[in-house]
Amino acid sequence: MARLCLVTGDQLSAELASLRALDRDQDHVLMAELADEATYVQHHRKKTALIFSAMRHFARLLEDDGYRVFYRRFDPSSEIRSFTDAVRAHLDEHDIEEIVLTWPGEWRVLDMFEGFEREFGLPVTVLEDDRFVSTPAEFAEWAEDRKTLRMEFFYRSMRKRTGLLMDDGEPVGEQWNYDQENRRKWTGEPEAARPMRFTPDDVTREVLDTVGEHFDGFGEIDDFDLPVTTGQARRALAHFVEHALPCFGDFQDALPDDEDWLFHSRLSTSLNLGLLDPIEVCEAAEQAWRDGHAPLNAVEGFIRQIIGWREFIRGVYWLKMPDYAEENFFGVDRDLPGWYWTGDTEMRCLHRAIDATRRNAYAHHIQRLMVTGNFAMLLGVEPRQVADWYLAVYADAYEWVELPNVLGMAIYADGGSFASKPYAASGKYIQRMGDHCANCRYDVGERTGEKSCPFNALYWDFLMRNEDRLSDNGRMTMMYRNVERLKPADKAAITRRANWIRDHIETL
Numbered sequence: 001m002a003r004l005c006l007v008t009g010d011q012l013s014a015e016l017a018s019l020r021a022l023d024r025d026q027d028h029v030l031m032a033e034l035a036d037e038a039t040y041v042q043h044h045r046k047k048t049a050l051i052f053s054a055m056r057h058f059a060r061l062l063e064d065d066g067y068r069v070f071y072r073r074f075d076p077s078s079e080i081r082s083f084t085d086a087v088r089a090h091l092d093e094h095d096i097e098e099i100v101l102t103w104p105g106e107w108r109v110l111d112m113f114e115g116f117e118r119e120f121g122l123p124v125t126v127l128e129d130d131r132f133v134s135t136p137a138e139f140a141e142w143a144e145d146r147k148t149l150r151m152e153f154f155y156r157s158m159r160k161r162t163g164l165l166m167d168d169g170e171p172v173g174e175q176w177n178y179d180q181e182n183r184r185k186w187t188g189e190p191e192a193a194r195p196m197r198f199t200p201d202d203v204t205r206e207v208l209d210t211v212g213e214h215f216d217g218f219g220e221i222d223d224f225d226l227p228v229t230t231g232q233a234r235r236a237l238a239h240f241v242e243h244a245l246p247c248f249g250d251f252q253d254a255l256p257d258d259e260d261w262l263f264h265s266r267l268s269t270s271l272n273l274g275l276l277d278p279i280e281v282c283e284a285a286e287q288a289w290r291d292g293h294a295p296l297n298a299v300e301g302f303i304r305q306i307i308g309w310r311e312f313i314r315g316v317y318w319l320k321m322p323d324y325a326e327e328n329f330f331g332v333d334r335d336l337p338g339w340y341w342t343g344d345t346e347m348r349c350l351h352r353a354i355d356a357t358r359r360n361a362y363a364h365h366i367q368r369l370m371v372t373g374n375f376a377m378l379l380g381v382e383p384r385q386v387a388d389w390y391l392a393v394y395a396d397a398y399e400w401v402e403l404p405n406v407l408g409m410a411i412y413a414d415g416g417s418f419a420s421k422p423y424a425a426s427g428k429y430i431q432r433m434g435d436h437c438a439n440c441r442y443d444v445g446e447r448t449g450e451k452s453c454p455f456n457a458l459y460w461d462f463l464m465r466n467e468d469r470l471s472d473n474g475r476m477t478m479m480y481r482n483v484e485r486l487k488p489a490d491k492a493a494i495t496r497r498a499n500w501i502r503d504h505i506e507t508l
């Protein structure tokens with residue numbers, strides 16, 4: 001009898017643990033485009049198209065490699081809507097003795113997988129997803145006796161384990177982290193390096209027609225140009241290393257008004273789908289440094305994002321779920337402004353970040369953190385609504401990576417399980433890192449006037465409202481010293497302006 005391996009849309013790696021466990025001659029691989037997965041949040045249409053196209057390409061590759069693949073295309077009228085339905089339908093038609101799975105990217109899906117044994121009366125094996133450097137159990141062990149979880153220490157252990165940027169057990173350049181060199185504002189030089197674009201082939205065009213016809217959700221679908229196979233993703237990686245990596249570090253935090261990508265890699269979709277292996281990506285970056293093509297601050301910064309932040313964030317997710325999704329440290333409950341879905345706001349920084357998101361299903365890290373994230377925190381939007389927005393709108397979004405970035409990093413809804421303080425900032429930060437403010441109808445230099453930048457009053461009001469929760473935090477001392485210096489009349493004016501902003505939020 002055969003075994004059945006269900007491969008989800010973000011498990012598109014030829015070396016996936018569950019695929020390695022199969023006997024290609026007799027075992028079955030099941031892949032399915034499913035209504036429940038495609039609609040449980042209002043995914044950007046480019047994200048849905050990316051996943052369907054990459055899945056179809058991957059299924060073909062497996063068939064060419066001799067696997068017995070059973071593939072269900074999206075059918076809006078089908079009663080088979082979920083992973084459970086798809087497995088049940090397969091078991092109804094075939095003799096299967098065991099179900100073999102790889103650990104999924106969401107607690108919700110793991111819960112479903114763990115229910116299969118009871119549901120179907122068959123043995124179920126869930127294998128470790130060894131496309132990551134560290135496992136959830138290892139992370140839990142690392143975290144066990146620590147009061148606070150700090151990415152930097154975890155990152156160092158990942159450097160030692162992988163040997164990346166290490167010589168004789170020591171970090172190359174005698175320093176672990178070059179972040180302090182990576183905060184330059186970009187003023188147009190050197191020219192921005194755009195990511196490689198891929199023209200849709202027949203498979204992708206067919207998917208784009210399906211998604212265009214059946215999904216009327218968020219985001220533009222024209223101009224689809226993302227890598228959908230490992231071959232394309234490797235070309236995108238080589239292009240990034242050649243053209244963008246040398247400047248990745250210097251301008252990592254920059255917020256230019258008219259560049260969507262600057263020197264970012266746009267490799268997250270390929271990494272998260274499994275088209276690229278994180279170690280392969282880091283080794284390509286390290287080689288560029290060893291060849292003298294890219295400086296150490298750029299290469300170390302890039303590698304830290306992948307074996308540091310990416311691994312750490314996943315560890316936090318599996319350590320804290322399922323309760324993590326309910327975190328609401330500030331006890332806030334405002335609705336997400338409607339213009340998060342349209343970009344229709346005169347606040348230039350937010351307009352640019354959301355407009356890029358609509359067009360590309362992408363915004364770079366500082367836009368996600370310091371523009372859309374920071375604003376949602378200052379405004380006091382209910383965490384669940386913020387998280388659902390991020391999960392929907394970015395082509396690289398899966399809950400394991402989206403949720404801790406949103407709740408833990410951007411809006412501090414977890415009260416600091418790994419961030420040492422909220423990333424709260426006024427318009428001054430956005431002005432310092434880019435040129436949005438020069439193109440904005442609001443005045444970043446004003447705090448409370450009619451034309452004052454809304455970030456400003458909301459920032460001070462946020463500090464004032466949350467003094468009880470935050471003023472004990474040593475890293476907030478400077479900020480609270482500044483709050484103390486405010487005269488009562490200043491405080492009253494801030495509160496008035498913040499209230500006006502909240503009351504008129506949809507019109508800003």
Ligand code: FAD
Nearest residue numbers: 264265266267268305309310365368369396397402405410
């Ligand atoms: P680059 O800037 O070129 O960075 C290289 C790679 O490092 C990325 O491809 C990514 O794999 C990794 N990386 C960098 N920062 C992080 C991080 N904080 N967490 C995990 N991996 C990281 N990333 C996602 O992949 N999916 C998400 O849903 C997601 N949601 C986010 C939500 C918020 C509020 C914030 C602040 C960050 C989020 N990130 C997410 C992290 C980061 O913003 C994206 O990985 C990055 O913008 C993707 O673009 P890039 O490939 O050009 O990245």
Ligand code: DLZ
Nearest residue numbers: 008009010032033034037038105106398
């Ligand atoms: C995100 C997504 C979408 C839009 N569609 C599918 C799908 O039709 N079939 C599938 O197997 N996976 C899809 N996915 C990815 C899953 O939601 C993903 O596997 C879980 O979120 C776990 O990471």
Ligand code: SF4
Nearest residue numbers: 347349427437440453
């Ligand atoms: Fe954004 Fe304020 Fe600058 Fe306008 S003035 S771009 S709202 S930070």
